Amino acid sequence: MTANTPPKALAFDVFGTVVDWRTSIAALVGQVLSAVGRPDIDAFAFTDDWRMRYLIGMRDFGQTGRGFVKLDILHREMLDALLVDMQLDLAEADRHTLVMGWHRLEPWPDSVEGLNRLKRRFPLVTCSNGHIALLVNMARHAGLPWDAILGAEVAQAYKPAPAAYQRTAQALDIAPGELCLVAAHHGDLFAARAAGLQTAFIHRPLEYGGAPAPDLQFQQPWDYEAGSLTELAERMGC
Structure with a gap:
């Protein structure tokens, strides 16, 4: 399915869509556990539990x-x-060290190239539950070429609350449908569509290590679908 009117800007979920949080965090968890004499603990299982x-x-x-608090605080509480x-x-x-690991996640292999291609035609912003400092650090670490870092801290709301999406559009002076x-x-896309946004789904079958995604009940035809950000760039004429 393709949207009838091309959007005026693209807003990106970041964790899992642009960066591979699971591999990145599990590697750090493994280092910490080994250093404290607990290499017997499965670093991926630890990471999956933390993420869930x-x-x-x-x-x-x-x-x-x-009230709204930065994601570092929530990550620490959950840890x-x-x-x-x-x-x-x-x-x-x-x-x-483990909480700050979320500031230094590695991009998927197609992410930087795909974002740079999409940026030729569209403004690119974040629509993430990460806060500004986290996303700035991540962008510099991974080479992510955002035009602006928006999302939870700007909206003062976490996805999937409608405000998280609508205030991102408002910050860009465009309508949600643009x-x-x-x-x-x-x-995430289900909530964004309900808030009036267009939607683009990127297949990331390895986000959970090949296990089924926990939100398959929300699956439906989206406005755009692609297997990578470079493929999305092709589909969107970039």
Whole structure:
């Protein structure tokens, strides 16, 4: 399915769509666990558990009544809870190292080329639950050529809240229907479409190590679909 009117800008989910969080974090987790004498713990299972707590937390955040806080704080809270459940104690420095690992994620092989091609035609912004400092650090680490870093901190809301999408469009002085969310997650795109945005799905079958994505119940035909950001660039005439 192709949108009838091309968007005026592209907004990108980042974790999983543009960067490979699982491989990046598991490598760091493995280093930390080995250093503290626990190489027996599966670093990927640790990473998957940490990420699942994030997914549940974002889904339910709007119902808690809690005011907006930066993602570093939530990542730390979720890490601390995971360590309690695992009956594993880590020093403060190790916990900080793991939280800051989310600032230095590696891009998927097609991401930088695809973004640069798309940028020839469209303004590129983030629409992520990451905060500005995290996304700036990640962009510099991974070479991501954003025109602007928007999202949770600008919207003061976490996806999938409608404000997270609509305020991104508002910041660009365009209507929601003139903005296209690019994401590897059906749940994210479902919420973006409900908020009035166009949608582009990027297949990332290895995001969860080949396991089924946790949001397949939201799958539907999207305005654009591609197997990579370079393929999306081709489909969008870039």
